[in-house]
Amino acid sequence: MIGKLFRNARIFTPIDRGVPLAGKNQGQVASFERGAVYVHNGVIEMVGPESQIMDSIKTRQVDLEVDCRGLCLIPGFVDCHTHMCFADLREDEFELRLAGADYLEILRKGGGIHSSVRAVRRASEEELFAGTKRRVLRALGFGTTTLEIKSGYGLDTETELKMLRVIARVGRETVLDVVPTFMGAHAVPGESAGNPDDYVRLVVEEMLPRVRTQGIARFCDVFCEAGVFSLEQSRRVLLAARDHGLGGKIHADEVNDLGGARLAAEMRTVSAEHLLAAGDDNLRAMAGAGVIGVLLPGTAYSLRKKLAPAGRMRDLNLPLAIATDSNPGTCYTESMPFVFGLAVMNTHLSPQEALVAATLNAAYAVKMEKTVGSLQKGKRADFLLLEGRGPAVLAYHAGVSPVVAVYKRGELVAGSG
Structure with missing residues (x-):
């Protein structure tokens, strides 16, 4: 039984x-100018003003007391959309895109x-x-304590299962909570070119x-996009996934x-990701269905595209999360501080709204909200100390x-503690 006190923190x-x-609650954040967190056996028991916590723990066991030196303390990041399980980089394609090549054009050419x-x-x-482990540990250093990893670079049964085994092992052999997602419907493989329905049948059956x-x-997850999987093909995959007890996600x-x-609204998927081109009526339907919109500002940055209209989505009452989309092709980064800064500077979320998007709402997007995503009694003591006075430092101190x-x-x- 171990009790720890973290005090003198903002x-x-x-x-x-x-x-x-x-909506108007997207940026709802509690703050304590001089706060403290009491942790018992890795779980938060109390959080609040330091004076109140000190009074409350007089009869509690404190094995370790940490003076946070007035640093900012926030929940650990939940990176709810990544493709970190891959083998090689694709720098050559990055240069092709810089020269004007279109992403879907590159995909069509193999x-x-x-x-x-x-x-x-x-x-x-x-x-x-x-x-994969190397990238996940790099993400940990940037403050990610929970992350999702998708398969989807196998596109045949045995390789997809191999990827999921690797993802599960990373979760066992690192300290992070790792959420595995099957994405066999990431693209139509070369051997099925011209026969996408046959490949969908393979995924489903x-x-x-x-x-x-x-x-x-x-x-x-399924990639619903022109030239990839149609609405009807995507619906078929998501229906089959539901029958097999898997939660639904969609690249939309x-x-x-x-x-x-x-379609995300119709299927009541847990989340829909990207959404750069989504229309207002469909976003409104998502909001009504309780689907979380996962924004990936690093991907739009890498593809030189206009970022998702986060302000409009917020006004439509759509709950927003942000994630890295860490992958070898369109967003090679493991840094949640980087995408946090992009979200604040380029999608016009406030630092408080971005904090909610990177923690609590992201936890909901992977159904981990009961254990992570906020600093509250009963949740895991996953948190970060930042060199700054508040979460705005994640955007303010650019490039680091x-x-x-x-x-x-x-x-x-x-880190150094």
Whole structure:
């Protein structure tokens, strides 16, 4: 039984009241100018003004007392959308895009996701694990304490299962909470070119039953986009995933307003991701259905696209999360501080709104809200110390990470403490 007291901190945290924060509540953050957190066996028991906490713990066991020196203390980041399980980088495609090549054009010519598929199929399970673990630990250093990782660079049954095994192992062998997502419907593989319906049949009739038997994945994602999977194909995948007990996610309307956001509302998926081209009516439907909009500002930055209209989405009462979309092709970053800064500076979320998006709402987007995402009694003691007076420093101190220390379940796991 171990009790720890973290005091003399400027604390900022969303307050979880049982639903994601949206609209005028998107930036609802509690703050304590001189605050403290009392942790017992890795779980938060008390958080609030230091004077109150000190009075309340007089009869409690305190094995370790940490003076936070007036630094900012926030919940650990929840990176709710990543593709960190991959084998090779795609710098050559980055240069092609800089020269004017279109993302979907590169995909049609066998690059993009197809390039990553070839590399992952060649890689041994051990090689894939080593690279994924390295990236995940880098994310930890940037303050990510919980993250989702998708498969989707296998596009055949055995390689998709291999990826999910690697993702599960990373979760076992690192301190982070890792949420595995099956994304066999990431693209139509080269061997099925011209026969996308046949590939969808493979995903539905062979891959999903094997994924369920394997028992690793918690969600199923599908890339609903022109030239990838149609609305009807995406619906079929999501319906089958639901039948197999997996939560639904959808890459929606990244390039074209295909209606993926409307499909997310119809299917009541947990989240819809990207949404750069989604129309207001479909976004409004998402909000009404309780679907979380996951914005990926780093991807728009890398593709030189206009960022998702976060302000308009907020006005439509859509709960917003932000994530890195860490992947080898369109957003090679593990840094949540970087995407936090982009969200504040380029999508015009306030620092408080971005904090909610990077923590509590992101936790809802991976159904981890009961244990992470805010600093409240009963949740895990996952938090960061920042070199600054408030979460705005994540955007203000541009180009670097102000994360001084990362705590997971009350243990220092990265930084100097």
